[in-house]
Amino acid sequence: MARARGRVATAGNVDVPDKMKNRIPVVLLACGSFNPITNMHLRLFEVARDHLHKTGMYQVVEGIISPVNDNYGKKDLVPSHHRVAMVRLALQTSDWIRVDSWESEQVQWMETVKVLRHHQSQLLRSAARMEGLDPDKPPSDLTAAPELKLLCGADILKTFQTPNLWKDSHIQEIVEKFGLVCVSRAGHDPQGYILGSPILSKYRHNIHLAREPVPNEISATYVRRALSQGQSVKYLLPDAVIGYIKDHGLYMTDSSQKGRSTQRNKGKTS
Amino acid sequence: MEELERTEVVLLACGSFNPITNMHLRLFELARDHMNSTGKYRVVKGIISPVGDAYKKKGLIPAHHRVTMAELATKTSGWVEVDPWESLQKEWVETVKVLRHHQERLEAGSCHQWQNSPEQEKPSRKRKWAEPRQNSTQKKPLQPNTKAAPQVKLLCGADLLESFGVPNLWKSEDIARILADYGLVCVTRAGSDAQKFIYESDVLWRHRHDIHLVNEWVTNDISSTKIRRALRRGQSIRYLVPDPVQEYIQEHGIYSAESEDRNLGVVLAPLQRNIEEDAS
Numbered sequence: 001m002a003r004a005r006g007r008v009a010t011a012g013n014v015d016v017p018d019k020m021k022n023r024i025p026v027v028l029l030a031c032g033s034f035n036p037i038t039n040m041h042l043r044l045f046e047v048a049r050d051h052l053h054k055t056g057m058y059q060v061v062e063g064i065i066s067p068v069n070d071n072y073g074k075k076d077l078v079p080s081h082h083r084v085a086m087v088r089l090a091l092q093t094s095d096w097i098r099v100d101s102w103e104s105e106q107v108q109w110m111e112t113v114k115v116l117r118h119h120q121s122q123l124l125r126s127a128a129r130m131e132g133l134d135p136d137k138p139p140s141d142l143t144a145a146p147e148l149k150l151l152c153g154a155d156i157l158k159t160f161q162t163p164n165l166w167k168d169s170h171i172q173e174i175v176e177k178f179g180l181v182c183v184s185r186a187g188h189d190p191q192g193y194i195l196g197s198p199i200l201s202k203y204r205h206n207i208h209l210a211r212e213p214v215p216n217e218i219s220a221t222y223v224r225r226a227l228s229q230g231q232s233v234k235y236l237l238p239d240a241v242i243g244y245i246k247d248h249g250l251y252m253t254d255s256s257q258k259g260r261s262t263q264r265n266k267g268k269t270s
Numbered sequence: 271m272e273e274l275e276r277t278e279v280v281l282l283a284c285g286s287f288n289p290i291t292n293m294h295l296r297l298f299e300l301a302r303d304h305m306n307s308t309g310k311y312r313v314v315k316g317i318i319s320p321v322g323d324a325y326k327k328k329g330l331i332p333a334h335h336r337v338t339m340a341e342l343a344t345k346t347s348g349w350v351e352v353d354p355w356e357s358l359q360k361e362w363v364e365t366v367k368v369l370r371h372h373q374e375r376l377e378a379g380s381c382h383q384w385q386n387s388p389e390q391e392k393p394s395r396k397r398k399w400a401e402p403r404q405n406s407t408q409k410k411p412l413q414p415n416t417k418a419a420p421q422v423k424l425l426c427g428a429d430l431l432e433s434f435g436v437p438n439l440w441k442s443e444d445i446a447r448i449l450a451d452y453g454l455v456c457v458t459r460a461g462s463d464a465q466k467f468i469y470e471s472d473v474l475w476r477h478r479h480d481i482h483l484v485n486e487w488v489t490n491d492i493s494s495t496k497i498r499r500a501l502r503r504g505q506s507i508r509y510l511v512p513d514p515v516q517e518y519i520q521e522h523g524i525y526s527a528e529s530e531d532r533n534l535g536v537v538l539a540p541l542q543r544n545i546e547e548d549a550s
Contacts, residue, residue: 039292039509046506093513186489213503214496214510217489232299235292235512236488239346 023059025146026052028181029119031103031112032152033074033220034067034083036245037090038237040218041065045097048151048181051210061146063097064119071109076224078250080104089240112150113170116178120148149179149208154188157207160197168199175203183210186217227251276312278420279305281455282372284356284365285430286494287320288330289519290340291511293492294318298350301425301455304484314420316350317372324362326539329498329530333357335522342514362539365424366444369452373422380419423482424448428458431481432467434474438544442473449477457484501525 028048034041045063052058067083068074077083080101087099103115127145157180160171174180182190190209194200200207218236226233228251233242245251281301287294298316305311320336321327333354340352356368363371424430431454434445448454458464464483468474474481492510500507501519508516519525 042509046508050505213500213505214493214507215489215491216510219488222488231303234299234347235295 024057025061025144026058027062027064027119027123027146027148028060028151029064029066029116029148030151031066031115032068033072033077034065034087035074035077035220036083036223036237036241036251037065037087038218038220038223039235040216041220042090042094042097042238043212043216044151044153044183045094047183047210047212048208049096051208052181055208058147060096063094063151064100065091065097066100066103066115066119069104069106069109073109076251082244082248082250086241086244089244090238092240093238111167111170113173116148116150116174120145120178123148147179149181150174151181151183153183154185154190154193154209157182157190157193157200158188160200161193172199172203175200175206179206179208181208181210183212185212186215224251228253276310278418279311279313280315280317280372280376280420280422281305281313281425282317282319282369282422283425284319284368285321285426286325286327286330287318287336287340288327288494289336289497289511289515289525290318290343291492291494291497292509293490295343295347295350295512296486296488296490297425297427297457298347300457300484300486301482302349305455305482308482314349316347316425318344318350318352319356319368319372320352320354322357322359322362324360324539326362326533326536326542328533328536330532331524331529335518335524339515339518342518343512345514346512362543364441364444364540366447366451369422369424369448373419373452376419376422380417421453423453423455425455426457428456428464428467431456431458431464431474434471435467438541438548439538440540441544445473446477449474449480453480453482455482455484457486459486459489498525498530502527502530 028045030041030044032041049060049063052060065087067080067087068077070077070080081104084099084101084104091097091099100119102118103110123145159165184190194204194207223233223236227245281298283294283297285294302313302316305313318340320333320340321330323330323333334357337352337354337357344350344352353372355371356363434440456464468478468481497507497510500510502525507519511519
């Protein structure tokens with residue numbers, strides 16, 4: 001099966017740097033409901049990668065989509081095995097982004113910072129393994145574990161302000177130990193959110209604000225509503241995902257039941 | 271049932287499609303849902319008609335590329351197709367003439383049996399239009415055709431509606447013809463702007479019942495201009511255009527700073543023609 005290369009489609013004669021050797025390797029992790037995944041979610045990765053590459057300092061080596069656990073309790077959340085399957089289908093043609101079901105398979109919902117810690121330790125482990133496999137290679141930064149950064153939309157940055165939604169210590173750990181790549185969204189002022197928060201201001205060097213050059217406000221909420229009303233969502237999400245939704249009869253009703261409220265509900269991308 | 275009383279409609283979209291984007295494709299989906307949900311219409315086909323090179327728009331790349339990309343983009347659609355007729359004409363063709371051409375073709379084609387079953391999404395099958403459907407399960411007895419040909423309607427975004435106000439871009443009699451003989455299906459973000467525009471124009475107001483406004487609730491600003499700009503800047507366009515289109519663009523390297531300068535300083539064909547005709 002011919003797979004589309006995840007390379008950036010460039011205009012002719014554009015200078016694309018291919019010597020990324022001295023750059024810091026980065027892995028982007030996106031957490032969220034992905035209920036369902038849409039082209040907008042996928043765009044976040046592309047925009048974030050372009051942005052980091054443009055800084056000249058980073059090379060994005062991998063993207064990970066981590067759908068949230070069912071026990072998150074958000075309204076209309078379809079079972080995680082479906083959400084994971086849809087993400088997998090959506091990523092069939094991407095050669096750098098993958099889905100990870102670890103978070104969804106845990107017994108209970110867990111805070112984002114714990115998901116970051118898990119993936120960080122996974123990355124360290126595989127870096128150590130690679131180093132162990134090749135004793136001839138000097139223990140240099142060739143096998144240094146990549147930096148893991150949380151990828152999100154600007155709306156998530158805003159939710160840091162919501163009382164009791166995030167633990168302050170978690171926000172700090174996320175921006176201090178990991179880093180944030182935040183893709184702009186209409187109606188949000190990420191600079192303003194950073195300036196308005198002491199923690200975010202302190203670590204603003206570790207918060208990368210990427211601008212989406214082509215505004216595109218596809219929300220999964222809209223997609224679910226359209227599906228329940230029998231309207232087309234073609235071209236808003238990958239065809240393979242639409243096929244899956246139809247095959248499994250997902251999102252046929254706009255559920256009116258309230259999701260189970262958990263003590264520390266987190267705002268996540270819908 | 272009322273199925274038989276519905277007017278069959280073909281949605282025709284004219285434009286540069288330079289390149290085609292997911293937004294263009296969404297227009298069709300939104301318009302079809304809307305027209306079908308009125309209970310009065312049944313949309314049976316969508317046609318993408320890329321403009322010819324003689325249009326002379328700045329940055330317009332050769333038509334064969336634009337047609338090919340549109341074909342790649344509609345491969346997975348069971349009802350939207352590309353028609354290269356307009357793009358193959360040597361001179362630029364006014365939109366009303368393109369509408370007329372397609373309406374006449376449909377009327378000629380309606381001599382064949384038309385089946386009444388609703389369109390199914392068949393991703394693998396691209397139906398050639400004006401061909402009778404080869405559906406062996408149909409047991410419809412042969413009878414003289416009394417069914418009217420589908421009505422062609424011009425599908426567009428708000429930008430085309432507003433372009434009616436640009437001096438010399440459209441002949442006012444053409445605008446009236448487009449509305450009266452065919453009709454407009456206009457997908458807009460803020461319905462109120464389009465409504466205001468209609469209100470403020472006498473010719474649009476007169477034909478306001480021939481203008482169907484469709485609300486686009488998902489702001490979708492995937493303009494081709496922005497796509498071309500992103501390409502020049504080495505930015506990704508993935509998920510803004512169908513994958514096969516993105517691959518085609520990458521393989522052929524068709525968009526660049528040079529391609530954007532095509533027709534620089536050249537007068538747009540409709541402006542040229544209308545000014546000349548007024549002068550003569």
